Amino acid sequence: MSVVFAASLIVFLVAEVTSATKLLSSHAILRRSTMAVWCVVPLLLVSWLLWNHADVFEFQHTKVQLTQLMK
Amino acid sequence: MRSLLWLKRFSIFTAVSTFVLVLAGAFVTSTESGLAVPDWPLSYGMFFPPMVGGIFYEHGHRLIAAAVGFFVLVMTIWTQFFSATPRNVKVLTWIALFAVIVQGTLGGLTVIYLLPDAISISHACLGQTFFCIVVLAAYSRTDWFRGIKRSASSSSFPRCLLALFAVTYFQLIFGATMRHTEAGLAIPDFPAFFGHWWPPTWNFKIFIHFLHRMWALVVFSLQLYCLSRAWKSRKEEAWMFFLNAGLVALTLVQITLGAFVIWTGKQPLITSLHVVIGASILATTFVFFVTSVKRFGFDRRFFFDYWILGKPRITLFVTLSSFIGLFMAYQGDMPFRLAGWTCLATAMVAFGASTLNQFMEPDVDAKMNRTSYRPIPAGRVSKKGALLFGVFITFLGLVIFIFQVNVLAAIVSISTSLSYLLLYTPLKRISSLCTIVGAIPGALPPVIGWVAVTNSFSSEAWIIFAILFLWQLPHFLAISWLYNDDYSRANLPMLTVLDPEGAAVGSQLFLYASALLPVALLPSMVGMTGRLYFYGVFLLGMGYLFLSMELKNKKTNLQAKNLLLGSVIYLPLLFLLMAIDKR
Numbered sequence: 070m071s072v073v074f075a076a077s078l079i080v081f082l083v084a085e086v087t088s089a090t091k092l093l094s095s096h097a098i099l100r101r102s103t104m105a106v107w108c109v110v111p112l113l114l115v116s117w118l119l120w121n122h123a124d125v126f127e128f129q130h131t132k133v134q135l136t137q138l139m140k
Numbered sequence: 141m142r143s144l145l146w147l148k149r150f151s152i153f154t155a156v157s158t159f160v161l162v163l164a165g166a167f168v169t170s171t172e173s174g175l176a177v178p179d180w181p182l183s184y185g186m187f188f189p190p191m192v193g194g195i196f197y198e199h200g201h202r203l204i205a206a207a208v209g210f211f212v213l214v215m216t217i218w219t220q221f222f223s224a225t226p227r228n229v230k231v232l233t234w235i236a237l238f239a240v241i242v243q244g245t246l247g248g249l250t251v252i253y254l255l256p257d258a259i260s261i262s263h264a265c266l267g268q269t270f271f272c273i274v275v276l277a278a279y280s281r282t283d284w285f286r287g288i289k290r291s292a293s294s295s296s297f298p299r300c301l302l303a304l305f306a307v308t309y310f311q312l313i314f315g316a317t318m319r320h321t322e323a324g325l326a327i328p329d330f331p332a333f334f335g336h337w338w339p340p341t342w343n344f345k346i347f348i349h350f351l352h353r354m355w356a357l358v359v360f361s362l363q364l365y366c367l368s369r370a371w372k373s374r375k376e377e378a379w380m381f382f383l384n385a386g387l388v389a390l391t392l393v394q395i396t397l398g399a400f401v402i403w404t405g406k407q408p409l410i411t412s413l414h415v416v417i418g419a420s421i422l423a424t425t426f427v428f429f430v431t432s433v434k435r436f437g438f439d440r441r442f443f444f445d446y447w448i449l450g451k452p453r454i455t456l457f458v459t460l461s462s463f464i465g466l467f468m469a470y471q472g473d474m475p476f477r478l479a480g481w482t483c484l485a486t487a488m489v490a491f492g493a494s495t496l497n498q499f500m501e502p503d504v505d506a507k508m509n510r511t512s513y514r515p516i517p518a519g520r521v522s523k524k525g526a527l528l529f530g531v532f533i534t535f536l537g538l539v540i541f542i543f544q545v546n547v548l549a550a551i552v553s554i555s556t557s558l559s560y561l562l563l564y565t566p567l568k569r570i571s572s573l574c575t576i577v578g579a580i581p582g583a584l585p586p587v588i589g590w591v592a593v594t595n596s597f598s599s600e601a602w603i604i605f606a607i608l609f610l611w612q613l614p615h616f617l618a619i620s621w622l623y624n625d626d627y628s629r630a631n632l633p634m635l636t637v638l639d640p641e642g643a644a645v646g647s648q649l650f651l652y653a654s655a656l657l658p659v660a661l662l663p664s665m666v667g668m669t670g671r672l673y674f675y676g677v678f679l680l681g682m683g684y685l686f687l688s689m690e691l692k693n694k695k696t697n698l699q700a701k702n703l704l705l706g707s708v709i710y711l712p713l714l715f716l717l718m719a720i721d722k723r
Binding site: 071078084088091103107114121 | 572638654659664666674681
């Protein structure tokens with residue numbers, strides 16, 4: 070399951086990078102700031118969910134260090 | 141003809157007997173004699189026990205009930221013999237017979253199970269409903285009713301009276317709840333509340349008592365409104381004015397009796413009179429409504445219009461989502477009662493929010509083919525009516541949340557409504573980001589279900605939220621793709637309107653579908669579900685991603701339709717797998 074999950078995460082990250090690059094670099098009718106929000110929302114959401122379950126994904130130590138750093 | 145006259149007299153006699161039955165039932169509760177006889181259907185194993193103390197009231201009520209049941213049976217059979225009797229009246233007598241059987245059963249159950257609130261309240265409400273039916277069965281045989289001619293002019297008066305009947309019926313429910321939860325003296329003074337003009341402290345009993353008092357004002361105000369309308373047409377329809385004036389007078393008597401119930405510390409005679417006058421008001425309103433329908437006609441689409449104001453399919457989806465949250469949250473035995481209240485309250489709040497949404501944007505709805513048929517833009521329901529209905533349904537849903545579920549669930553629920561109405565709805569006219577903002581209230585229902593069980597937020601609840609949030613984006617972008625002309629006509633800056641070529645739309649829906657792929661797997665990764673869910677949802681996610689990619693690449697309506705179809709298959713299957721493979 071871990072391998073499949075990691076692969077699906079990679080698929081998402083690739084889609085995120087390619088979509089964001091394409092949309093933000095093109096001369097679209099939409100404002101860049103609006104487009105940036107559209108692009109960043111899924112990234113933030115996925116990051117937040119993983120952050121919430123740091124213990125499951127075994128980066129609890131990193132989370133603790135980052136939290137201390139932010140303080 | 142002579143036997144028809146006797147049937148009419150017998151029907152009236154049955155209605156009067158039912159009135160006596162309601163009075164006898166009221167005395168049982170007023171004298172706290174509900175458990176004076178502990179067995180059912182016999183009383184202390186006898187047909188005629190010694191009629192002393194509370195047994196007099198309880199067994200007396202049973203004897204009168206048995207007699208009324210017999211009268212209704214005779215009336216029903218007798219009615220079927222007359223071919224000239226209108227079909228409606230025949231059906232009505234069957235309904236009366238069915239109601240009296242159910243009512244008797246409820247009465248028995250309430251004794252056997254030692255007066256549980258739910259059964260006792262249902263018994264009280266059905267009793268008065270049955271009274272209305274029997275009164276109508278008798279009234280429909282009178283010369284006065286049969287002589288009513290259809291007016292050449294139409295009127296919205298029947299609608300007003302239907303609203304009045306509904307409001308009065310709610311007052312019956314509140315009153316019965318107050319009475320059977322022993323909240324009759326929860327506020328011991330009148331007209332003040334504990335010496336103040338607002339209750340200084342709150343609990344369920346105080347709330348229901350307070351609600352019963354306040355609702356009386358709502359009923360009375362609506363009666364006065366109807367009276368003012370009847371006054372305007374008193375020359376052509378004098379009966380309307382006099383009947384309405386009688387109703388108002390009866391209500392004034394009822395309010396006075398209500399005050400005396402408090403002042404006398406629930407004296408049994410006064411309390412019982414308060415109950416039967418309440419039943420008389422309800423039955424009079426019902427008869428008044430039916431008379432007005434015969435006189436002016438009634439468009440039955442009225443019910444359908446109010447039904448579709450609440451967007452029933454969306455309400456069903458929201459309720460199902462809330463149930464999934466609840467289902468995933470509980471451990472041990474399934475809390476059926478809590479689940480029932482949560483689903484009912486969620487459905488009511490969602491129904492209210494959809495109604496208020498339609499109240500807020502009839503101008504936009506009118507411009508779009510997809511929504512121009514809706515009741516407000518089509519002129520079949522007034523904005524005022526939709527506003528009152530939406531607020532009322534939402535209020536009731538919140539009351540259920542607060543008193544039957546928990547306050548946190550009520551807060552999440554009202555936040556869902558407010559974000560839908562005050563953020564998404566206005567933002568629709570301003571920015572394409574409305575789709576993202578609108579996905580938040582769309583994804584909150586599972587959180588409502590979750591907190592209904594746990595009374596706290598947890599990271600697992602937010603996983604289901606995230607799944608629903610991400611799922612909605614490709615789903616709604618596919619819808620707006622298909623209805624792009626509609627959105628353009630209404631000047632709504634949807635992403636599909638701003639990007640008619642579809643490059644940005646395609647990228648976005650593919651991006652959100654790809655984010656959904658790992659997020660939908662999270663329940664198994666964190667131990668909420670097992671392998672079946674994991675691999676099943678992975679396959680579903682790949683399918684959803686493929687359909688998104690097809691639309692992104694080919695940019696045709698066919699691909700948009702396929703994606704929309706795929707989205708409506710994806711989510712129920714995901715929920716099903718989640719439920720089956722729950723850990």
